[in-house]
Amino acid sequence: MSTTDSRHAAAVRPHPLLAIAAGAVILSAAMGARQTFGLFIGPFSFDRGMPVTLIAFAIALHNLVWGFAQPFAGAAADRHGPAPVVAFGAATFAAGLALAAVAPNGFALVIGMGVLVGIGISCTSFGVVLTAVGRDAGADRRSMAMGLASAGGSAGQVLMVPFAQIVREWGGVSMSLFALAFLMLLAAPFGLMLSRGRDVGASHAPSGGGRAAPSLRDALAQAAAHRGYRLLTLGFFTCGFQLAFIATHLPGYLFLCHMPMGLGATALALIGLFNMAGSWACGWLGGRYPQQRVLGWLYVVRGVTIGAFFLLPKSTLSVVVFAALMGLTWLGTVPLTSGLVAKVFGMRHLGTLFGVCFLSHQLGSFLGAWLGGYVFDVTGSYSLIWGATAVAGLVAALLHFAIDDTAAGEAGDLAGAVSAR
Template sequence: MSTANSKRFALPFSQTTLVIIAGALILSAAMGIRQTFGLFIGPFSFDRGLPVTLIAFAIALHNLVWGFAQPFAGAAADRYGSAPVVAFGATTFAAGLGVAAVAPSGPLLIVGMGLLVGIGVSCTTFGVVLPAVGRIASPEKRSMAMGLVSAGGSAGQVLMIPLVQSIRLSSGIATSLFVLAFLMLLIAPLGIVLDRRASVGMQLQEPPAAPLRKVFAQAIRHRGYRLLTLGFFTCGFQLAFIATHLPEYLTLCHMPVGLGATALALIGLFNMAGSWGCGWLGGRFRQHHVLGWLYLIRSATIGAFFLLPKTSASVVIFAAVMGLTWLGTVPLTSGLVAKVFGTRHLGSLFGVCFLSHQIGSFLGAWLGGLVFDLTGSYSLLWEATVVAGLVAAMLHFPIDDKAVSTPAIRSKPAAA
C-alpha cells in the first residue's frame, strides 16, 4: 500500500488519544472498584456476622462469573461495538454494588458482589477495552498502546482504595458501596468514544472475517495459545489472593491498622509504571519471553515477602515490586494473541484466554478464605502462589509467536 493510502487509513492522533483516555477511564473505574473488595471482608464479618469463607466466596464468584462472561462480552463488542456493551456492564456493575450495600444475608451478597458484579466487570474491563484500543494501533505500537491504557486504568486503584477506606470508616459499608455504584454509572457513556474507530476504514487493514467457530478451532489447535491460556491462570490466582487477603494477613501479622489499604494503593500506583513498562518491553522484545521473566520476578518477590520478617518497610517494598508486575501481563497477553491471530476477533479470543485467568482468580480468592477458616493461617496459599508462578514461567518461554494465516472463508456461489 502506498504512503498516501496508508495515511488515508491512519487514525488522527487526537482520535487515538480520545480512545486511549476513554479506555483508561473505564478501566480505572471498574478495576479500581473491584480492587477495594478486600477492604470489606473484616467489616462484613464483624458488622453483619457473615463468615469469612462466605464473603471470600462472593468476591471469588465475581471473578469466576467474569471469566465465563468475558468471551460473550468480547464477542458482543466485536460484533456490535463497545458502546452498548460498556453501558450494560456499567449499569449491571452498579446494580450489584447496590445489592451488596443492602444485603442482610449471605445469599444476597453473593448475588450482588458475585453474580451481578461479575457480569458487569466482564463488559467494562480488558476483554472489551483493550481490543478496541488494539484496533487503532499499528502492530509495532499495539503493545505500547495497550500498556498505556492499562497504566491509566491503574489510577483507579490508587484513588479508590483510600476513598473507600475513608468513606467506610466515617459513614459505613452501605454508603461506601453506593458511592462506588454512582461512579460506575458515570462511565457508562464512555463506550461511545471507544467506537469512534468505526468511522475510519479500519476493517481494510485485515482480511474479511472468518466464521468465529473456525477462529476458535484454529486457536485451540495452536500450542502457543494453549500454553498462554494455561499460564494466564497463575496471574489470576496470584493477584486475586493478594488483593483479597493481604489486608487481613497484615492484620494477623500485627501490622499497623490501615497498612493493608496503603499496600493495595501502592500496588496500584506502581502498576501504572509497570503496565506501561511491560507494554514498552513487549514492543521491543518477544512478548512471551517478557511474560516468562515477569512471572519469575513475581514468584521471587512473593517468596521473599512470605519468608522474611514483616515490617512496614518490607510491606512497602513488596507492594512496589508487585505493582511493577501486577497487570503488565494483560497488555502482553492480549498483544501476543493479536500478534498471532490478528485483531478482528481479539475480543473473543482474549476472552477465552481470560477465562483461565478468572478461574485462577476464583480459586485464589476463595481458597484463601477457606484455608484460613480451616487452618487459621494463609501459609499454604502463599506457598502455592510461588509454585504457580514458577510453573507459569516455564509454560511461557516455549510459546511460538509466529502469526498464523486466517482460516479459509467459504465463498458464496455466484448468482445465476
C-alpha cells in the same frame, strides 16, 4: 475496503489518544472498584455476622462469572461496538455494588458482589476496553497503546482504595459501596469514545498479509489448535490466582501479622500506583521484544517476590517494597497477553479470543480468592496459599518461555506452532 467505507471507518474512529484516555477512565472505575473488595471482608464478617468463607466465595464468584461472561462480552463488542456493552456493564456493576451495600444475608451478597459485579466487569474491563484501544493503534504501537490504557486504569486503584476506606470510616460499609456504584455509572458515557469494532477490525488478518480475516468458528478452531495459544491460556491462570489472592486477603494477612491498621489499604493503593509504571513498561517492552519472553520474566520476578515476602520478617518497609514490586508486575500481563493474541490471530475476533484466554485467568482468580478464605478457615493460616502462589509463578514462567508466536494460518494453518524457540 472502498474509499467510501474507508472514510466511514475513519469517521467513527476516535483519535487514538482519546481512546486511550477513555479506556483509562473506564478501567479506573471498574478495576478500582473491585480492588476495594478486600477492605470489606472484616466489616461484613464482624458487623453482619457473615463467615469469612462466604464473603471470600462472593468475591471469588465475581471472578468466575467475569471469566465465563468475558467471551460473550468480547463477541458483543466485536459485533456491535464497545459503547452499548460498556453502558450495560456499568449499570450492572453499579447494581451489584448497590445490592451488596444493603445485603441482609449471604445470598444477596453473593448475587450482588458475585453475579452482577462479575457480569458488569466483563463489559467494562480488558476484553472490551483494551480491544477497542488496540484497534485504534497500528500494529507497531498496539502494545504501547494497550499498556498506556492499562497504566491509566491503575489510577482507579490508587485513588479508589483510599477513597473507599475513607468513606467506609466516615459513613459505613453501605455508604462506601453506594459511592463506588455512583462512580461506576459516571464512567459509562466514556464508552462512546471507543471505536466500533465491526467498522475497524474486519480487515485485519493474522499475519497482516492482506488475507481475509477468518470466520469466528475458524478463528476458534485455529486458537484451539495453536500450541502457543494453549500455553498462554494455561499461564494466564496463574496471573489470576496470584492477583485475586493478594488483593482479597493481603489486608487480613497483614492484620494477623500485627501490622499497623490501614497498612493493607495502603499496600493495595501502592500496588495500583506502581502498576501505572509497570503496565506502561510492559507495553513498551512488548513492542520491542517477544511478548512471551517479557511475560516469562515477569512471572519469574513475581514468583520470587511473593516467596521472599512470605519467608522474610514482616515490617512496614517489607510491605511497601512488596507492594511496589507486585505493582510493577501486576497488570502488565494484560497488554502483553492481548497483544500476543492480536499478533497471532489479528484484530477481527480479538475480543472473543482474548475472552476465551481470560476465562482461564478468572478460573485462577476464583480459586485464589476462595481458597485463601477456605484454607484460612480450616488451618487458621495463609501459609499454604502463599507457598502455592509463589511456586505457581515459576511454573507460569516456564510455560511462557515455551510459547511460539507464529501467526495462525502460517506454518501449517490449523496445525499451529508446536515447538519452543
